[in-house]
Amino acid sequence: MQGISDKDLIKNSSYINGCWHSSVTDFSVTNPANDVELIKISNAGIIETELAVKAAKDTLKLWSQKSANDRAVLLRRWFDLMMQHQDDLARILTLEQGKPLAEAKGEVAYGASFIEWFAEEGKRVYGDTIPASSSDKRIVVIKQAVGVVASITPWNFPNAMIARKAAAALAAGCTFVVRPATQTPLSALAMAELSRRAGIPSGVFNVVVGEDAHGMGEVLTQHPDVAKFTFTGSTQVGKLLLKQCATSVKKVSMELGGNAPFIVFDDADIDAAVKGAIDSKYRNAGQTCVCTNRIFVQQGVLKAFTEKFARAVSKLVVGEGLTGGVNIGPMISARAVNDVDDLVTGAIAAGAAVVLGGKKHSAGNNYYQPTVLTNVTNEMSVAVNEIFGPVSPIIAFDKEEQVLAMANATEYGLAAYFYARDIGRIWRVAEGLEFGMVGVNEGIISNAAAPFGGVKQSGNGREGSKYGLDDYLEIKYLCLGGLND
Ligand code: NAP
Numbered sequence: 493m494q495g496i497s498d499k500d501l502i503k504n505s506s507y508i509n510g511c512w513h514s515s516v517t518d519f520s521v522t523n524p525a526n527d528v529e530l531i532k533i534s535n536a537g538i539i540e541t542e543l544a545v546k547a548a549k550d551t552l553k554l555w556s557q558k559s560a561n562d563r564a565v566l567l568r569r570w571f572d573l574m575m576q577h578q579d580d581l582a583r584i585l586t587l588e589q590g591k592p593l594a595e596a597k598g599e600v601a602y603g604a605s606f607i608e609w610f611a612e613e614g615k616r617v618y619g620d621t622i623p624a625s626s627s628d629k630r631i632v633v634i635k636q637a638v639g640v641v642a643s644i645t646p647w648n649f650p651n652a653m654i655a656r657k658a659a660a661a662l663a664a665g666c667t668f669v670v671r672p673a674t675q676t677p678l679s680a681l682a683m684a685e686l687s688r689r690a691g692i693p694s695g696v697f698n699v700v701v702g703e704d705a706h707g708m709g710e711v712l713t714q715h716p717d718v719a720k721f722t723f724t725g726s727t728q729v730g731k732l733l734l735k736q737c738a739t740s741v742k743k744v745s746m747e748l749g750g751n752a753p754f755i756v757f758d759d760a761d762i763d764a765a766v767k768g769a770i771d772s773k774y775r776n777a778g779q780t781c782v783c784t785n786r787i788f789v790q791q792g793v794l795k796a797f798t799e800k801f802a803r804a805v806s807k808l809v810v811g812e813g814l815t816g817g818v819n820i821g822p823m824i825s826a827r828a829v830n831d832v833d834d835l836v837t838g839a840i841a842a843g844a845a846v847v848l849g850g851k852k853h854s855a856g857n858n859y860y861q862p863t864v865l866t867n868v869t870n871e872m873s874v875a876v877n878e879i880f881g882p883v884s885p886i887i888a889f890d891k892e893e894q895v896l897a898m899a900n901a902t903e904y905g906l907a908a909y910f911y912a913r914d915i916g917r918i919w920r921v922a923e924g925l926e927f928g929m930v931g932v933n934e935g936i937i938s939n940a941a942a943p944f945g946g947v948k949q950s951g952n953g954r955e956g957s958k959y960g961l962d963d964y965l966e967i968k969y970l971c972l973g974g975l976n977d
Contacts, residue, residue, distance in 0.1 A: 745953025
């Protein structure tokens with residue numbers, strides 16, 4: 493853990509009710525760049541998770557009854573501290589997760605931007621008055637914090653996936669418990685330390701770190717004191733957790749997997765499309781839920797796009813995230829590399845051609861070569877599955893209706909991208925894509941002011957934007973009667 497200037501950001505145990513909470517056993521966090529152990533972390537479990545839920549419940553009244561302004565002041569301080577410690581937070585993130593340092597800095601700023609956004613947006617939780625059907629009544633609608641929010645987050649964005657949820661929850665007046673992924677607990681714990689320094693009261697933001705995903709998950713999804721559960725992760729685990737939430741009918745939001753189409757039409761600006769495809773595909777070594785998964789290219793520009801794209805991909809530098817000039821770091825684990833390699837090998841066996849890469853990278857166990865495949869069909873497993881690695885399958889198409897049908901032929905519905913100039917086509921395709929987010933001539937779409945989320949089996953609920961608060965608020969209808977003399 494060298495190079496961190498504020499060593500007190502490195503924590504090795506859960507943060508519950510404002511205290512660092514040791515457990516009897518511990519587990520290792522390793523650096524995916526070289527598989528070397530970074531630190532041992534105190535291994536929390538069911539008991540600590542229950543304690544965290546209790547802390548969140550006990551402090552709910554105090555926090556929810558603060559004015560939105562008072563909460564905003566504390567959230568703003570948290571945001572300022574995150575930005576003041578951006579370099580350290582980014583370094584911690586790269587060490588545990590692997591992404592290049594510049595990307596990690598970007599993630600810290602992105603995560604913090606949600607705290608800033610919701611600090612302000614929390615002041616705009618407006619109610620409503622509705623004309624009543626009789627003169628002696630008034631109908632008033634108010635919005636109130638849901639209550640205790642529990643969450644489980646993945647390893648691919650160890651900072652931002654927590655910030656996106658916690659910022660909205662805290663701004664709405666909810667208290668919060670998060671269990672981050674086992675591989676990446678350090679970013680979450682550093683955020684907890686900064687929340688403490690910001691003066692966010694004990695019990696409002698709790699982090700439980702431990703290996704018992706199943707047991708801790710059961711507490712977070714089934715505890716009667718948890719009012720809302722929010723998850724970011726795979727569709728497979730999301731379905732399981734949804735079922736668990738059903739036992740106590742929790743309010744739920746799910747940010748799950750994706751299979752983003754990236755469509756290049758004949759009238760596209762090819763250079764812009766190449767840049768957009770690189771941005772949306774190779775960020776985080778291809779391990780983001782909004783990563784381009786299938787590149788559809790219209791026949792008229794197939795050759796030109798493929799050549800320019802392959803040339804741009806060939807320039808991407810693979811290596812350790814802390815090394816300057818690196819564009820693609822390690823993947824999260826050797827297992828993840830093997831999964832990607834299986835998809836590529838399967839595609840080649842089914843008739844795909846390798847334009848670039850196609851193999852494990854010599855940099856180490858956890859690295860994969862940036863890869864471009866052509867002659868891919870929409871039925872190959874590399875197109876059907878979420879790749880979650882630096883691999884671009886290119887699929888040719890002729891007609892707009894054909895590509896819309898192919899793009900939508902997936903159980904996922906998170907992000908989609910397309911490049912075109914014809915205004916009629918832009919509207920038709922934007923409206924026809926069955927996805928929660930569509931980038932039109934743009935490969936980077938995430939922003940605190942915009943609603944992030946999916947349809948179909950990519951989940952439900954939205955994070956960020958004015959809509960993001962709704963997931964943490966209940967609507968209450970007040971009927972005032974007996975008003976006549
Ligand atoms: P994952 O296997 O679903 O794990 C996500 C989280 O769930 C981790 O904290 C994991 O803990 C935990 N978990 C696993 N099994 C569990 C169980 N039975 N009970 C309770 N918790 C359990 O997903 P991943 O591989 O880490 O992350 C990649 C996936 O997340 C991709 O599908 C990606 O598309 C999706 N994602 C979606 C979004 C979005 O906003 N839509 C954003 C980012 C990622 P452990 O770490 O201990 O296994």
